[in-house]
Structure formats: structure tokens, C-alpha cells
Amino acid sequence: MLEALIIFAAQLILIPIVTIRTILVVKGIRNLAAFIGVFEGFIYVISLGLVFSDLSNVWNMVAYALGFGIGLFLGSLLEAQLQIGYVTFQVNILNRDDELVKNLRAAGFGVTTYVGEGIEEKRYRLDVLAKRNREKEFHKIINTLAPRAFVVSYEPRTFKGGFLTKRMRNRAS
Structure with a gap:
């Protein structure tokens, strides 16, 4: 035994x-x-x-x-x-929302915005890359400021350049 x-x-x-x-x-x-x-x-x-x-x-x-x-x-x-690694969020909203973008950036998230075409009207997409341990914080901001947003997330394996890598380099030096 x-x-x-x-x-x-x-x-x-x-x-x-x-x-x-x-x-x-x-x-x-x-x-x-x-x-x-x-x-x-x-x-x-x-x-x-x-x-x-x-x-x-x-x-x-x-x-x-x-x-x-x-x-x-x-x-x-x-x-x-x-919560090892990073997560990428694609946030789709019906109207341009500068307050949402400003709040995400103020919280330290890198945000890239796009304008797209839906079936009937323009759509706005935000791409956000974050550490996985900040996922709840991200969703709290989205749920507060854009509760009807369509959010898709996935985990990138590699990335190069951009806002986040620049911040990581600055912290290392």
C-alpha cells in the first residue's frame, strides 16, 4: 500500500x-x-x-x-x-469611442484602432496586446465603458516591435 x-x-x-x-x-x-x-x-x-x-x-x-x-x-x-504569456484582444464596437481608448491607454494597455465596414455601417476595432495576468483588468474596463462590445481574444506565440516590446526593453535597461 x-x-x-x-x-x-x-x-x-x-x-x-x-x-x-x-x-x-x-x-x-x-x-x-x-x-x-x-x-x-x-x-x-x-x-x-x-x-x-x-x-x-x-x-x-x-x-x-x-x-x-x-x-x-x-x-x-x-x-x-x-498566467504565463500574452493575450491579444480584438474589440469591435459600433461607434468610435475615444474615452474607451484613452482609458485603456491610461491603464497601460497599447491600443491600435481601425475603421472597418460592416454589412450596413462602419465598425471600429481596437487591437490590444497585454500580459495574461491583466486580462481581468482589461475586461473590467471594457465591461464598464463598452458593455456591448464584441471581444475576441487569442494568445500570440511571438511578436516583434510595437508599444509593448519597447516598454519591455525600457524596463530591462
């Missing part, structure tokens, strides 16, 4: 590590992902070795599977807390 507890605990540690390492690879943070991968491999070999050492022990297999499932859940919670 002690082996089953060790396997379960190992999975609770391993799977959140796998989740974070995968996210780091996708976001291009390869050095840290490789470093974390060393620990991942070590824990993986130990826990799987314990399972394979006695395939007649059903409790070890159950502990592995339960630890895996709960570890996935914990990994997703951890990722939500870390």
Missing part, C-alpha cells in the same frame, strides 16, 4: 510539471522547459517503475490513474494562477 501512495503522490507532482513544461514549450520558453523536463523524467521513471515492478498489484495501477487525473486538474489550476 505504501507503493500505491508513493505512485499517487508522484503523479500529483509529475502531471502539473508536465502541464507547465508543455505550456512553456508552446510559448517558446525552451530553456526553462528543458530544465523542468529533467525533473519530469526522473519522477516519471520512478513512478512507472513502481507500477511495472508488480503488474498484479491493481492498487498501484489505480493510484497511477487517479494521480494522473487529479494531477491534470491541479496542473490546469496552477497554469491559471501563473
